[in-house]
Amino acid sequence: MLKKIGILTSGGDAPGMNATVIGAIKAGIALNKDMYVVYDGYKGLIEKNFKKVDKHFIEDKLASGGTAIKTARLPEFKEEEVRKVAVKNMKEEGIEALIVIGGDGSYMGAKRLTEMGINCVGLPGTIDNDIASSDYTIGFDTALNTVVNAIDQIRDTMTSHNRCAIVEIMGNKCPDLTSFASIATNADEVFTCDHPLDDKNALFDRMEEAKRNGKDCYIILVAEKLLDTKELEKELNAKTSWETRLTILGHIQRGGKPTAMERINAVKMGAYAVELLDKGIGGVCIGIHENKLRYVDIYDALKLPRDEHKDLYQLHELIK
């Protein structure tokens, strides 16, 4: 019978990661497992930086952002020699299974470890919502609320001055924070890799028409890495009648108190990971799909296409 389970957070941190760790630890201990936390992601496996914890471990962090067991990136974990050290260290401690909370990159490490004899389950922890095997990733709901509240605040001041705001939003390769926020804030424009700014002159024309129609604020959302927002700010100031101001939301999007749903999904997934490992299931990742928990083989998961949420752009077109 499985006795010792490790848990780590990997890649970018996300609000709700603590709740996932708490859910896993409590569920594990309720099922008579010894639960180990591993610090600094995969690095902690290499450096043997892990410890056995009791059921109250970080339970006062349920409502806190970040990850109390730290995270780090370790590109070398792609190399088998490095992973062998991890496996050796775990085996020495008797840790037979591992829960990995993180993004796509972290999943691959989890799969490889499984193949080397440590059953692993991956959990989707990232604000970017860029994991196709889950409708929502842990951290996304909180980050989305941070983004939306920030845009609400920006709207206050832009409206007072009849200005245009460009807001640059995180998302790396997945623009969901931007596309979801476009509906939640009734933004005037939304530009992402799935819905790019193809025709600047058409944008200028829409802006001028809005000005003529008495619009007192113009909100443009842009996903990061799509275009040079500083340049766009200059152009709009130069070529339209809208005084324009850029805000790059930055790292506030990564922190903050997890929302209620974030915590619930996080706890659920943490407990479910323990349940799967207890049944001997590994090499899989957990997702919330169609409002239910499910698990998928990690290789299959990584092949799933990203949902572009075309419906959101269509809806935005309709209501803007």
Place this chain on the structure above:
Amino acid sequence: MLKKIGILTSGGDAPGMNATVIGAIKAGIALNKDMYVVYDGYKGLIEKNFKKVDKHFIEDKLASGGTAIKTARLPEFKEEEVRKVAVKNMKEEGIEALIVIGGDGSYMGAKRLTEMGINCVGLPGTIDNDIASSDYTIGFDTALNTVVNAIDQIRDTMTSHNRCAIVEIMGNKCPDLTSFASIATNADEVFTCDHPLDDKNALFDRMEEAKRNGKDCYIILVAEKLLDTKELEKELNAKTSWETRLTILGHIQRGGKPTAMERINAVKMGAYAVELLDKGIGGVCIGIHENKLRYVDIYDALKLPRDEHKDLYQLHELIK
């Protein structure tokens, strides 16, 4: 072709109702409909208290709680004679279809109106999450966050004094706010109609054991209408070693800025209602089921069993 659509909010108000109204109005006008808002729920139909609006109507209320077009209860609407007045008034104005945002009670009126020649679509707007045809109702996510944040605050003070808190949570006939909050706050106990307090002595015992184990705070969530929380407060003070304090969360649960997801689901559903009516579909209600929009005949919807979320009580048992 359908030309004029009315929209009203009915029953208890809920955060996100304004977003639904905005979504419907904007979508309707984009589809060349004349959009009418009806004030005070069904009462506005009887009193002919409605008006045609433009696409900017209440768009500055997207992030505001409550319903800007007001709501009211009108039990008399069950009587056919009363509804006939409503139909007559709408027909005089040329309003051929109606969107009704509210709870179960409001749905029945929408069905009856459909049978009398006014195509109606119902949308689930209530903080209670008590509409089985939708996984989540508009208002629930916001109210849940209000509840969870309130419990977080209560935990601060209870922990400082090593006290026990009883928190009474709204929900009328559906205890979802309570059961969901039990996971999001790591509450010690949760009592609802689906998971009642059967054995008080066992509760006292658990509380004493927790005290012996050094627990510095004990949080008990109780759904409204289940038991006399004032009485329970007295008993716990008398029969356990826990100094106990009751908080009845009350009407703060009904208000507040809608969350990001609330607004998105609300706008989606509002626009979808227009789309259905435009296709001639009526007598149905809209839900979000398995993370997708769907519609169901209202009679069928009202027969669907309520989801008791047994998984949440099991999860709570596991992790508490």
Place this chain on the structure above:
Amino acid sequence: MLKKIGILTSGGDAPGMNATVIGAIKAGIALNKDMYVVYDGYKGLIEKNFKKVDKHFIEDKLASGGTAIKTARLPEFKEEEVRKVAVKNMKEEGIEALIVIGGDGSYMGAKRLTEMGINCVGLPGTIDNDIASSDYTIGFDTALNTVVNAIDQIRDTMTSHNRCAIVEIMGNKCPDLTSFASIATNADEVFTCDHPLDDKNALFDRMEEAKRNGKDCYIILVAEKLLDTKELEKELNAKTSWETRLTILGHIQRGGKPTAMERINAVKMGAYAVELLDKGIGGVCIGIHENKLRYVDIYDALKLPRDEHKDLYQLHELIK
């Protein structure tokens, strides 16, 4: 030279208490003192429940409500025999001075200890703002924001239904939370010990006139312990045309993340307490008066009259 300083929190907890403790500890250690935290208020002195801490002690709680070193009430501390045990315990450890964060009751204990050879400085920590020697107590600003945000939420739902809300607000013997909130929320009525509800019929008349004038919401703030708010709810429902709903805000008012100003004032006062003790000053309490730090002999402080803030009632009368 003073070497060892203790710090405790006493009476009701308040947001910002942790920031005060942090400010005192960091300032003390910067000045080469050994800093001791005492758990559970004066009880910790009796039970010798204290420990020396380093400069990072609870620094991650700066933004957290409650008090991480716990608080308790100890009425027996009025007795000299009890205090003698406290003095003996401190002397055994070499603790020569003590910072006491709490309310009026706690100040008296601090004065008595000073007379028994342990120099003490009192800091005003209470949400009630009931300490006349300080314009603002630690916790008041946060609690006021909690109250005001709660009333904002209540207004959302009351306006949607054209209802009247009675909101009962904490404050024990000082109604500042209520009187300040009356301005911040534009409440229609405010009743406190300084501004009681003398004439119910006049209230009914004002409410009916407001209804006739088309007012869509009526907000009545009542300080706790002034009158039976449940009874008032019944009366207003019976004798006016306003459907009325009562909310007793309760313990949410005691918790929550301290505001920016709360934390700043708290850190300032904590550091100032160390500075005074280092100069050999004791038996005093610290306040923020006319926007500056000051200290006052505790006996003198306890004789200062409470500010009734008559200007706020006059302002309320003018603008309501």
Place this chain on the structure above:
Amino acid sequence: MLKKIGILTSGGDAPGMNATVIGAIKAGIALNKDMYVVYDGYKGLIEKNFKKVDKHFIEDKLASGGTAIKTARLPEFKEEEVRKVAVKNMKEEGIEALIVIGGDGSYMGAKRLTEMGINCVGLPGTIDNDIASSDYTIGFDTALNTVVNAIDQIRDTMTSHNRCAIVEIMGNKCPDLTSFASIATNADEVFTCDHPLDDKNALFDRMEEAKRNGKDCYIILVAEKLLDTKELEKELNAKTSWETRLTILGHIQRGGKPTAMERINAVKMGAYAVELLDKGIGGVCIGIHENKLRYVDIYDALKLPRDEHKDLYQLHELIK
């Protein structure tokens, strides 16, 4: 007797401006004045864009950021010819007095108008706290909380990765947002015009020492316009062992729901302005000084030295 009073907001918008307008309007109408709002700051005087309002005007915006009567900058208002148009327009409408909410620049216009026969009172409305005649300006408390909450969120993610954060904070010529936030967030470094970064090597050394001591996060606050924060980010990444990330908070600092104290001070000042004008007092500006309302001649006010808050830097030095 004074009969008609105008009110406008000028310069940068700030949370609480709406509350000031509401306070002035309600107080004015209670004193039997006709109250006029002027749109777009001084521009509205030139364009005769003003209107008489009733006592309920924007009362639902008490808790909203921005300014509902808009603001604008009008550098030409320095020219007497331009101001003459304003005076003429006001006189034609019978407006004899004016309340101007804004910053230093706006005050000078108010003084000039007074000299031309329109009694004016200036109110300090700006998030920057850069008006020496008032201890706190309207908007500062809200902006400070926005800044502090943002830094709390940034700390979450930086701690999870053991990173350094540079946070650039607004303030134009007054660094109070930055210096106050340094205490409220326990930042590691604070750099402003009053407390510049003189010695980069010393900074690097402090950072390396902190790293050696096990510090898991390093927060550096920088007031805007002091130094090139992008450049600093690069240098810290290159020359220290801290992975460093820059966030420029930007326009979120200007918006948002005003805090309780903001609203109270705003309403107080608005009402006080009416009172002064009613007594025939003009050419002055209002401040909150030593926790009391006062007024000062505008010329004198503009000569007052800015408070550098040296105590805060000393306190920061002590506790960091």
